[in-house]
Amino acid sequence: MGDSSTDTEKEEEEEDEKSKTDVGHAIVPTINIQDERLVDLSTTPAFLCLNELHTMGKLPGTRMAELKAKYMLLHDTVMSTQESEVQLLQNAKRFTEQIQQQQQHLQQADGFPEALSTEVSKMREQLLKYQNEYNAAKEREFHNQYRLSSLMEEKNLILKEFEKIPKPGEMEKKMKLLRESTEELRKEIMQKKLEIKNLREDLTSKQKQLVKEQKELEEVLEHQVVLKDEVVQHQNIPMQIAKEIEKMTRKKVELERKKLVLEYEVKELNNSLKKVESKVSVLVEEKEDVVKEVEGKRALLEVREREYHHLVRLLELTQENEASSLTERLVVLTRVLLSAV
Known part of the structure; x- marks a missing residue:
């Protein structure tokens, strides 16, 4: 009986370890997303x-290239979102591993004391297993x-791009437009040929x-050489000019x-002139006084001269x-003397 009980206890411990390992592997979420970076577009x-639409003639090459470019842009956005999702799933995996470790620690703590029953742990393991399977199914x-x-x-x-493909009637209209445009291009080509001919004629005249x-340029260059010689000859002139400039600066x-x-x-002369002007003003004042005196004496002199002339006339009259x-009297005396003789 003791051996059978020990054997059963060993079997239960092995089953517990297997269930723990199964639980540890079942908790980690799986990443089944296809890597778009490895997809060949x-x-x-x-x-x-x-490509099929292009080979059938229903889709022009430019439109096909445009749609492929749009698809490549969408593919790039899908790749970026996929990378972000992968990063999030990796974070979830890391967090679940941390949860597993914590659960293992809890299970180890629950294993003490040994008297507790293992049915609860088995039920818990089954619950965790089913929960992990549910999470994996939800992830898928x-x-x-x-x-x-x-x-x-x-x-x-x-479908939207297919709807944008032109219908046969529209294709005929486009063909007509293309024919008209080709005719216009032919006319433009003829005109361009004439322009090219004229340009060639202009080119020949320009070459001449x-x-x-x-x-003329060669003649100018020869004249330039002559001028250079003259410049060399006249290089001594600046030295003479510099000497003259020095003389002029000294002067x-x-x-x-x-x-x-x-x-x-001039300042001294101005000062002396001011003094002279002051003296002149004094002299002018004195002159004015003298002139006044002279005029008075002149008037008196005129009166005296008049009197003098009057007296002279009187004197002359008296003398006459x-x-x-x-x-x-002499005549009388002579007569008297003559008569006396």
Whole structure:
């Protein structure tokens, strides 16, 4: 009996260890998302459909290239979202591993004391196992829903682009427009040919003119050589000019000195002139006084002269009268003497 009980206890411990290992592996979520970076875009249904439409003539090459570029952009966005999802799933895996470790610690703690029954632990292990299976199924469902939504979006995009493909009537209209445009292009080509012919003629005339200008340029270069020789000959002139400039600067300095002396003398002359002007003003005042006195004396002199002239006339008259009286007296005396004789 003791041996059988020990054997059963060993079997139960082995089953507990197996269940623990199974629980540890079951908790970790699985990542079953297809890596879009490894997908060859040329083998995708969208690219194959576009190539078929192009080979059938229903889709032009430019439109096909545009749609492929759009699909590549969408594929890049899918890759970026997938990388973010993978990162999130890795974080979830890391967190679940941490939870597993904590659960193992709890199970080890629950293993003490040994008297507790193992049925609760078995039920717990089964619950965790079913929970992990449920989480894995939920994750697969989410992945399938994501793939389904991406495929539906891809289908809708392809249908929209297919609807944009022109119909046969529209193709005929476009062919007519293309024919008209080709006719216009032919006319433009003929016009361009005429323009090219005219340009060639202009080019020949320009080449002739260029030859003429080259000859003129050679003459100018020869003249330039002559001018260079003259410049070499006239290089000594700046030295002479510099010497003359030095002389002029010296003269300028001397003149400035003389100017300062003259300015000083002018200041002194101005001062003396002011003094002379003051004296002149005094003399003018004295002159005015003298002139007034002279005018008064002149008036007096005129009066005196008038009186003098009047007296002179009176004197002359008296002298004439006296002379006439003397002559009369002499005549009388002569007569008397003659009569006496």
